[in-house]
Amino acid sequence: MLVENKITDFLNELHSNSPAPGGGSVAALNGAIAASLVGMVANLTIGKKNYAEAEEEMKVVATKMNEVKDKFLDFVDKDANSFNGVIAAFKMPKENDEQKVARTAAIQKGYKEAIAVPLDVAKAAAELFDYIEVALKKGNKNAESDALVAAISARTAIQSALLNVEINLSAVKDQKYVEALRQEVLDLRKLANEGETKILNQKSF
């Protein structure tokens, strides 16, 4: 798994001339970062006398964020492999009409599969804002900046993932599907910007 690499090695691989990992894996990584930062705020709150009231809720948040972090780490690898179906389809034979039809269908299916992964990343990151809000309002005030950075990281995960949705969407011919996805991209983009702004506006320093 990519995330079993050292950070230095992962970034060298990112910097290299291999097409994957790229921006899609970076999107997922930022989702994992956001979840980890929210977990950090929760863990820095648990066991502190001044925050005894929030103890139980923070324990739930910390556990949940650990799970979500692991889910995003899976997405780092899934995204790096998400285009494999398209590549394989382009290599299919196209010597007669039957083969051409099968190949085109496989390419189209490949693009839809390549869209599914970053779309899942964006949706999962969109769910983080509620947890960030809780961590910011009820969590350890000393970790306020970490909660705020979590909001920026969640926006980054969403916006970066959506670019990977859109670039593949531009190759899809199913117009009904394309229109529905374009609307979903707009909605998630709005949610990402508004979610970040709402959190950053609560900054106390």
Add this chain to the structure above:
Amino acid sequence: MLVENKITDFLNELHSNSPAPGGGSVAALNGAIAASLVGMVANLTIGKKNYAEAEEEMKVVATKMNEVKDKFLDFVDKDANSFNGVIAAFKMPKENDEQKVARTAAIQKGYKEAIAVPLDVAKAAAELFDYIEVALKKGNKNAESDALVAAISARTAIQSALLNVEINLSAVKDQKYVEALRQEVLDLRKLANEGETKILNQKSF
């Protein structure tokens, strides 16, 4: 070094109840990600016949981005240690007036040192937009989305680093210094948002 850890281990450490690494290290990591993505676009351009005209410029970009990536990776560790001076200063004796004065001065010096690291991260990330622009305009079109994600990552590095500047700035009493820094924060924040927007507006898909 933190960046010699596996990604999974680094995120577990981030998620834990230790105050560092936190949002400041995440800021630096996003700088390293942005530089790596620009390097990726350059490396995917080098050696391609269709991009022969850009060959020399892309070689320069790839080399520069590798250096910048390594500089940001150093900042991941530096930021995690940037608050140590403040912590040490707070532990100084305060039994007489002389000790109190020395302790207060050391605390103030500590906060200024804690500000220097994320400020350097924000400034270094602000310099990435020109390289992203070149990669986007002259680089391999197949890597367009990676260049766009680099812009989002650069903004994330700047905005996240600035939060770490501001939170420490709120403890500094030297008003002339504070006013100058507040203006620098505003300028860099504007540059981050405008830099990202300018790049994303060039999206072709």
